[in-house]
Amino acid sequence: MSTAPNRMHRPDNELVDLVFGYMRERLQYDPVPLDHPGDGEQLRAHLAGLLNEHGNNPADVLKLYDHELSRAVISADSPRYLSFIPCAPTKAALLFDMVVSCASLQGISWLEAAGAIAAENQVLRLIADRAGLPETAGGTFVSGGSAGNLSALVVARDTARRKLGVGPEARLRIAVADQVHSSVKNTFNIIGVEAFKVPTVDRRFTGEALRAALAADPNPETVIAVVGTAGTTNEGIIDDLQGLSEVTRERGLWFHVDGAYGGAGLFAPSIRERYNGIEHADSFVVDPHKWLFAPFDCAALLYREPRLAKAVHTQDAGYLDVLHHEGDEWNPTDYAYHLTRRARGLPLWFSLAVHGTQAYTDAIEEGLTLARDTAQLIRETEHLELLHDPQLSAVCFRRTGWTEQQYYDWSHQLLADQIGFVTPTGWDGETVARFAFLHPGTTMEMVREILDTMA
Numbered sequence: 001m002s003t004a005p006n007r008m009h010r011p012d013n014e015l016v017d018l019v020f021g022y023m024r025e026r027l028q029y030d031p032v033p034l035d036h037p038g039d040g041e042q043l044r045a046h047l048a049g050l051l052n053e054h055g056n057n058p059a060d061v062l063k064l065y066d067h068e069l070s071r072a073v074i075s076a077d078s079p080r081y082l083s084f085i086p087c088a089p090t091k092a093a094l095l096f097d098m099v100v101s102c103a104s105l106q107g108i109s110w111l112e113a114a115g116a117i118a119a120e121n122q123v124l125r126l127i128a129d130r131a132g133l134p135e136t137a138g139g140t141f142v143s144g145g146s147a148g149n150l151s152a153l154v155v156a157r158d159t160a161r162r163k164l165g166v167g168p169e170a171r172l173r174i175a176v177a178d179q180v181h182s183s184v185k186n187t188f189n190i191i192g193v194e195a196f197k198v199p200t201v202d203r204r205f206t207g208e209a210l211r212a213a214l215a216a217d218p219n220p221e222t223v224i225a226v227v228g229t230a231g232t233t234n235e236g237i238i239d240d241l242q243g244l245s246e247v248t249r250e251r252g253l254w255f256h257v258d259g260a261y262g263g264a265g266l267f268a269p270s271i272r273e274r275y276n277g278i279e280h281a282d283s284f285v286v287d288p289h290k291w292l293f294a295p296f297d298c299a300a301l302l303y304r305e306p307r308l309a310k311a312v313h314t315q316d317a318g319y320l321d322v323l324h325h326e327g328d329e330w331n332p333t334d335y336a337y338h339l340t341r342r343a344r345g346l347p348l349w350f351s352l353a354v355h356g357t358q359a360y361t362d363a364i365e366e367g368l369t370l371a372r373d374t375a376q377l378i379r380e381t382e383h384l385e386l387l388h389d390p391q392l393s394a395v396c397f398r399r400t401g402w403t404e405q406q407y408y409d410w411s412h413q414l415l416a417d418q419i420g421f422v423t424p425t426g427w428d429g430e431t432v433a434r435f436a437f438l439h440p441g442t443t444m445e446m447v448r449e450i451l452d453t454m455a
């Protein structure tokens with residue numbers, strides 16, 4: 001073997017065949033097996049000595065990955081993965097994700113990647129249209145809802161500071177309800193903003209409750225923004241976006257909508273009206289890696305007035321000046337907290353272009369139907385209690401009489417038997433069970449099989 005410095009950058013036919021062969025096999029798993037949790041000691045033993053000076057036979061390394069490592073990863077794209085928020089990328093999106101890697105698509109700037117950015121922006125436009133955002137809306141794809149929420153709320157904070165003529169010392173607050181995602185709470189810590197907590201009504205954040213809370217507060221002028229959730233992660237509840245948007249417009253507050261999970265419902269006619277009011281959002285996040293069938297990691301971040309984001313996020317460095325001398329072309333780097341970025345919107349673009357939007361609508365409606373049918377089955381089952389009518393595709397329910405430990409033991413056993421990955425969740429301090437549907441391969445038969453284990 002040559003030791004020339006460029007050896008590791010040359011295509012090596014054996015390596016190409018090996019990895020493509022593995023990918024072909026992984027793509028064709030039907031169904032994808034759930035697989036298992038990992039044992040740290042065993043995994044470390046398998047990995048011991050691997051990263052040595054001379055490297056290893058590629059077939060051996062791949063075999064180690066296939067047989068030992070990948071089996072200790074619970075497959076989020078298994079139709080029996082019903083915890084947290086699953087992932088079910090289309091094969092078109094998955095395959096194109098490999099193209100994005102293969103072509104080293106750098107998505108920073110128009111100067112470097114106009115072709116890729118034009119396609120990504122086509123998808124952002126499609127999402128903006130579904131939300132009813134104006135022609136001027138735009139943004140970028142980031143790694144996830146957390147990165148999207150952070151990037152958007154920094155813009156909300158700095159826009160408010162400018163408007164109020166205050167500096168970093170001023171106390172600023174952002175209105176949220178209990179059910180707001182943990183990433184928003186983290187964002188507040190990072191950006192030095194306090195939460196203005198508003199109690200929910202029937203677990204929803206409503207405009208009326210917000211108006212009342214602001215009226216009762218001695219310093220309402222310190223509240224600069226409102227975060228509405230379009231689909232809470234645990235329960236799939238969509239806040240009163242219409243009511244919230246009225247208050248934000250009355251008071252000139254920034255309106256951010258976190259639709260990381262539920263934003264995909266904009267594509268589902270049966271529930272579209274629940275999103276009314278979203279057209280007034282100043283910023284909006286939806287994760288295609290959740291319910292728009294893209295692979296990890298992909299979140300769409302949109303701003304009503306992108307120039308406000310650009311004023312906050314544009315990085316200023318001599319070597320970057322050239323990016324900003326190209327007229328008004330779109331530089332995705334200017335719209336979030338990032339510089340280098342994968343053109344991670346392209347897999348979704350390719351899949352949408354191949355399958356058409358109706359296929360997305362149908363697949364999302366299927367997830368909604370599965371949740372409704374499951375809710376009905378739970379209602380009809382003696383020892384089970386439905387905790388809420390599902391608004392989206394999450395269903396929380398109780399097994400009458402079970403202790404917390406029983407839920408955990410049951411969940412463990414279900415995974416050990418490869419019947420399902422269904423983790424317990426919290427409901428007003430109580431431990432309960434929860435399904436999150438979105439995989440088109442999940443069937444009522446699987447749901448019945450899982451529920452039968454609770455008898």
Ligand SMILES: *Cc1c(COP(=O)(O)O)cnc(C)c1O
Nearest residue numbers: 144145146181183233258260261
């Ligand atoms: C998943 C989720 C997030 C976080 O998104 P990541 O992609 O995991 O960073 C934020 N908000 C809501 C409502 C979510 O469901």
